[in-house]
Amino acid sequence: MHTTTTRQIQEWLDGRAREMTALLERLVAVESENPPGRALGRCARILREAMDDLGLSPEIIEIPGAPPDLEEPCIVRGTAGDGDRLLYFHGHFDVVPAQSDRQFTAVRRDGKIIGRGTADMKGGIVGMLYGAAAAKELGLLREGRIVVHLVCDEETGSVVGAGHLRDAGMIDPAAVAMVTGEPSGGSIWNAARGAISLRVEVHGREAHVGQADRGVNAFQHMLHIARPLERYAAEMAGRHTAFPMDPDDAPGTMLVVGGRSGGGSNFNVVPGSAYFTVDGRYNPEEDLDGEVERLTALIDEAAREIGADVSVRVTQLQPSASTEARHPAAATLARVVGEVDGAQPRFEMCAGILETRWYAQLGIPAFGYGPGRLDVSHGPDEYVEEAAMRRAAAVYARYAGEMLS
The missing domain is CATH 3.40.630.10 (Zn peptidases)
Known part of the structure; x- marks a missing residue:
């Protein structure tokens, strides 16, 4: 032509x-x-x-x-x-x-x-x-x-x-x-890139602030569970792709921990539930199924350390x-x-x-x-x-x- x-x-x-x-x-x-x-x-x-x-x-x-x-x-x-x-x-x-x-x-x-x-x-x-x-x-x-x-x-x-x-x-x-x-x-x-998105739900027990010792604070448990995921995100950012990219774009796998989060029913009540999201854009070199297993294992291990009740839902898994x-x-x-x-x-x-x-x-x-x-x-x-x-x-x-x- x-x-x-x-x-x-x-x-x-x-x-x-x-x-x-x-x-x-x-x-x-x-x-x-x-x-x-x-x-x-x-x-x-x-x-x-x-x-x-x-x-x-x-x-x-x-x-x-x-x-x-x-x-x-x-x-x-x-x-x-x-x-x-x-x-x-x-x-x-x-x-x-x-x-x-x-x-x-x-x-x-x-x-x-x-x-x-x-x-x-x-x-x-x-x-x-x-x-x-x-x-x-x-x-x-x-x-x-x-x-x-x-x-x-x-x-x-x-x-x-x-x-x-x-x-x-x-x-x-x-x-x-x-x-x-x-x-x-x-x-x-x-x-x-591919994508993995998770919703992590933490379950506790509500109690009035005057009897806070009778509750289980899901928010505090959530903070503990999120910390190893922040370390995981930093590690993945250091694993660079071999594909050419815009020079201004980071070559590592990118994750956001806590893009959305929430929980609790009122300021004076021990929060009986809390949640946060994990969202990642994974380089083609990564095994997404393996990374889902790894993320889940990190969450489960952190929950066991403090006796937290947690559930994980995969909301997106795209190659x-x-x-x-x-x-x-x-x-x-x-x-x-x-x-x-x-x-x-x-x-x-x-x-x-x-x-x-x-x-x-x-x-x-x-x-x-x-x-x-x-x-x-x-x-x-x-x-x-x-x-x-x-x-x-x-x-x-x-x-x-x-x-x-």
Whole structure:
């Protein structure tokens, strides 16, 4: 595919720049925070309408048996082209909770769109939708089709959305590749960490403060149980990955002990219960099942030392994912990104987890590449550059043309 085609794609997208910005502003205005999982159905309906306008044959797929705290959990699925060769575009429309309600009003400033979810990853969604539409309208999908999957629960583990896609057999292992528009900042994420999350419950016995000696203080027990986990986190941070990473990202496995915690019924009552969470992002070199056993053993040993009653629940166990940078699908993506951006991209491992894992587990080459930046995602001043969103859309269209011809 030649430079002339790249120019045609860019001209097509430039002519729709206002449409792209307007769609992103509409999506930002939907408060699809997760947790708790609000306004998911409303966001999905806006996406379906936009995809219908772009000729992407959308449908909303309801998810049976989803947790009741998710509001209208669903998947939005669309298609461009009708050939045999298959390329997946994948994204999520839930966002992390905002620091302020003002973040749900998009602000345009200095070529940027500022607001919750612009980088992670509603800006990437807009880029993928317009990239797919450009590929279709400009006749690039000669022998294939793009299937777009947009899910509702990536921020809380993606078991409901992407998990349903896999369990229902809706991901075809014969696909040539998958791309998700996560905020990779110009790099290509060909690998991502795995995840372990635990909820540790400590059980005591309540008593009035005047008779505190009759109680069992679950909070004090919790503090004792957490200490070896803090030492474990420090040890894991020193075990570095061999995968290339952003130089500003720590190369060790990262854990947060006590990201959420709580307990007790009142200030003047011995707390009869307490809990805390453990959340880790594990490098691909680590054995996740072995680390779950090790974490559980540390908790049980600390509980035995003081006679504490404790229970542990694994709330997330997701494997890492990687595709060789030498894979032909990776090489093609790097070449396309280089031609569109004017600079050769770097292959890196994402510091977090990616939904590439659901596809990589089936043998599909899977990559993260999107217009936002990870270092502003989830923050109070989250933004995406309008020009970067259009460049990413051009990459998606070009990549589809290359992989499906």
